Amino acid sequence: MLANYGYKDGSGEYFVTIDTDKCTSCPHHGCIDGCPEHIYEMITDDYDDNVSAVRRDVRNTLKYLCAACKPTTGRGVLPCMAACTPGAITHSW
Amino acid sequence: MAEFWRWKEYNWKDPDKDWKTAKMITAGIDVGSVSSQAVIATDGELYAYSSMRTGSNSPDSARKALEWALQDTGMKQENIQYVVGTGYGRVNVPFANKAITEIACHARGANFMAGNSVRTILDMGGQDCKAIHCDEKGKVTNFLMNDKCAAGTGRGMEVIADLLAVPIEQVGELSFNVPEEPEPVSSTCVVFAKSEAMGLLKDGWTKSKVLAAYCLAMAKRVSELLERIGVEKEFFITGGIAKNAGVVKRLEQVIGISAVQSKYDSQLAGALGAALFGQALLQKEKAAGKVA
Numbered sequence: 001m002l003a004n005y006g007y008k009d010g011s012g013e014y015f016v017t018i019d020t021d022k023c024t025s026c027p028h029h030g031c032i033d034g035c036p037e038h039i040y041e042m043i044t045d046d047y048d049d050n051v052s053a054v055r056r057d058v059r060n061t062l063k064y065l066c067a068a069c070k071p072t073t074g075r076g077v078l079p080c081m082a083a084c085t086p087g088a089i090t091h092s093w
Numbered sequence: 094m095a096e097f098w099r100w101k102e103y104n105w106k107d108p109d110k111d112w113k114t115a116k117m118i119t120a121g122i123d124v125g126s127v128s129s130q131a132v133i134a135t136d137g138e139l140y141a142y143s144s145m146r147t148g149s150n151s152p153d154s155a156r157k158a159l160e161w162a163l164q165d166t167g168m169k170q171e172n173i174q175y176v177v178g179t180g181y182g183r184v185n186v187p188f189a190n191k192a193i194t195e196i197a198c199h200a201r202g203a204n205f206m207a208g209n210s211v212r213t214i215l216d217m218g219g220q221d222c223k224a225i226h227c228d229e230k231g232k233v234t235n236f237l238m239n240d241k242c243a244a245g246t247g248r249g250m251e252v253i254a255d256l257l258a259v260p261i262e263q264v265g266e267l268s269f270n271v272p273e274e275p276e277p278v279s280s281t282c283v284v285f286a287k288s289e290a291m292g293l294l295k296d297g298w299t300k301s302k303v304l305a306a307y308c309l310a311m312a313k314r315v316s317e318l319l320e321r322i323g324v325e326k327e328f329f330i331t332g333g334i335a336k337n338a339g340v341v342k343r344l345e346q347v348i349g350i351s352a353v354q355s356k357y358d359s360q361l362a363g364a365l366g367a368a369l370f371g372q373a374l375l376q377k378e379k380a381a382g383k384v385a
Contacts, residue, residue: 002235021234046197046370047232048377 005054015092022088023051034083098251104143121367124182127219130364131158151182175375177367202366204231206357212325217334245314268304268339277310308339335359
């Protein structure tokens with residue numbers, strides 16, 4: 001399932017999308033330690049699968065928390081996306 | 094004072110089934126923002142259900158819905174082996190073994206009600222509206238929810254029914270009683286739509302014409318949600334608004350796809366899906382030796 005976490009406000013849309021079908025086959029869960037702000041956690045979803053999710057307490061502040069990894073110039077691959085070996089994570093902005 | 098928005102509450106049981114011969118009895122309780130449903134399934138088949146208005150107390154609503162579904166069945170709550178709570182009040186179902194989101198439950202319920210070829214589900218609920226994509230097993234692959242407003246939901250329709258003094262069950266049929274389709278009313282907000290409807294009535298519009306304009310506005314609003322996620326065939330509508338032909342027919346015209354028909358009550362999809370989840374979870378626990 002494509003699980004979307006985030007929000008939209010007057011300045012734009014700030015969603016982190018996790019393809020949880022890719023999470024279930026991932027033995028590493030690199031996202032947990034790969035994010036410098038530790039926004040990810042493992043949860044058991046509706047289908048009893050162990051998948052990654054964005055922590056509930058940070059879902060409304062993603063624009064600011066992720067800002068450090070998103071400089072205006074010279075932006076490389078985001079650490080969370082690099083750490084996610086199955087390629088399950090995408091950012092909307 | 095007559096309450097034109099008040100829809101009929103009901104319960105049902107399958108007279109041809111004997112629950113005492115069932116190996117597995119599970120229940121799904123869908124405590125929604127406007128209505129609550131309880132479904133009892135025996136061996137993965139629908140056995141009994143109830144549908145009633147959600148009160149101010151979610152645990153009470155869940156209890157009452159289950160009690161009403163159990164009425165005249167001879168079954169007691171203790172006979173139910175696994176209960177799954179779903180809907181907006183899912184965490185407040187005191188006797189539930191597990192809480193599962195209504196998105197997952199509607200997809201599972203729709204898969205049962207309309208067959209495994211269903212890929213897009215539109216859940217038109219009391220205070221929200223969701224477009225859901227699922228696979229052949231009824232597992233959610235993607236979904237979208239409406240923005241923060243009751244326009245395009247059941248509550249919005251109740252407000253308009255009350256304003257026009259038209260019983261909610263007759264809204265769909267009456268909305269077709271127009272020589273030609275009017276322009277839709279505002280679909281941004283229920284309060285704006287209500288103000289606009291009042292203005293149109295003062296301008297001499299008939300109730301049918303106002304209802305047609307509101308049904309079309311609702312259809313256009315939810316079609317935007319569907320367009321954002323994409324409509325894959327087969328398409329199925331769940332929730333109370335699925336019973337309103339005025340919205341369903343107009344929506345089908347707007348998106349150019351007909352919705353699959355089912356013999357089951359569209360409002361039960363969430364609770365039925367929850368009961369089916371209960372069945373699968375109970376099987377899993379039995380296989381693991383956690384229960385006898």
